[in-house]
Amino acid sequence: xxxxxxxxxxxxxxxxxxxxxxxxxxxxxxxxxxxxxxxxxxxxxxxxxxxxxxxxxxxxxxxxxxxxxxxxxxxxxxxxxxxxxxxxxxxxxxxxxxxxxxxxxxxxxxxxxx
Amino acid sequence: xxxxxxxxxxxxxxxxxxxxxxxxxxxxxxxxxxxxxxxxxxxxxxxxxxxxxxxxxxxxxxxxxxxxxxxxxxxxxxxxxxxxxxxxxxxxxxxxxxxxxxxxxxxxxxxxxxxxx
Numbered sequence: 001x002x003x004x005x006x007x008x009x010x011x012x013x014x015x016x017x018x019x020x021x022x023x024x025x026x027x028x029x030x031x032x033x034x035x036x037x038x039x040x041x042x043x044x045x046x047x048x049x050x051x052x053x054x055x056x057x058x059x060x061x062x063x064x065x066x067x068x069x070x071x072x073x074x075x076x077x078x079x080x081x082x083x084x085x086x087x088x089x090x091x092x093x094x095x096x097x098x099x100x101x102x103x104x105x106x107x108x109x110x111x112x113x114x
Numbered sequence: 115x116x117x118x119x120x121x122x123x124x125x126x127x128x129x130x131x132x133x134x135x136x137x138x139x140x141x142x143x144x145x146x147x148x149x150x151x152x153x154x155x156x157x158x159x160x161x162x163x164x165x166x167x168x169x170x171x172x173x174x175x176x177x178x179x180x181x182x183x184x185x186x187x188x189x190x191x192x193x194x195x196x197x198x199x200x201x202x203x204x205x206x207x208x209x210x211x212x213x214x215x216x217x218x219x220x221x222x223x224x225x226x227x228x229x230x231x
Contacts, residue, residue, distance in 0.1 A: 031216040035230050101172075107156050
């Protein structure tokens with residue numbers, strides 16, 4: 001069964017600090033992995049997509065990494081801001097059969113304190 | 115509007131009643147997905163459509179749940195004889211390309227919060 005596990009479940013940091021969120025998956029064969037940001041009461045919004053051949057990709061203060069061999073991804077947030085407080089969800093899709101259906105992680109709840 | 119819209123935003127119903135949840139995708143988007151999201155969890159796939167054709171309904175929990183998209187645009191998720199365990203946030207998402215093209219971004223609606231008393 002395709003699974004996506006995220007850690008930590010929740011994280012509290014001070015404004016200006018960096019943090020790293022982790023995502024491990026078992027989806028195979030692998031197509032792509034997306035990181036979403038979900039603000040409270042809103043739907044998820046895509047931050048970045050990682051494909052098999054990509055190791056790292058940045059979007060402003062967000063940097064995602066992917067190790068397709070170990071089936072791990074991380075999302076690094078630099079110089080955190082109060083507006084970064086949200087849930088960050090890792091979503092993985094495969095290439096065939098039912099695995100192209102998105103498999104979502106439970107998310108990491110990030111709280112940034114002033 | 116330019117985004118995905120859902121209605122109602124909140125629905126409170128009594129156990130045993132039927133409910134219909136509506137999703138209006140971004141104009142021109144081919145695929146439409148329904149998800150259920152419990153508090154503190156990521157979305158769980160229910161079903162998806164390409165145009166008006168339901169492609170996969172493997173995520174529907176049981177036969178009380180059904181969905182349709184008769185004209186390839188607006189979709190309705192219907193839950194018959196609701197039970198308390200059906201209480202959750204129901205989200206839809208649309209994508210420009212067919213659902214099998216996995217690189218295409220999904221755009222999510224604000225969700226319908228269903229509470230079954």
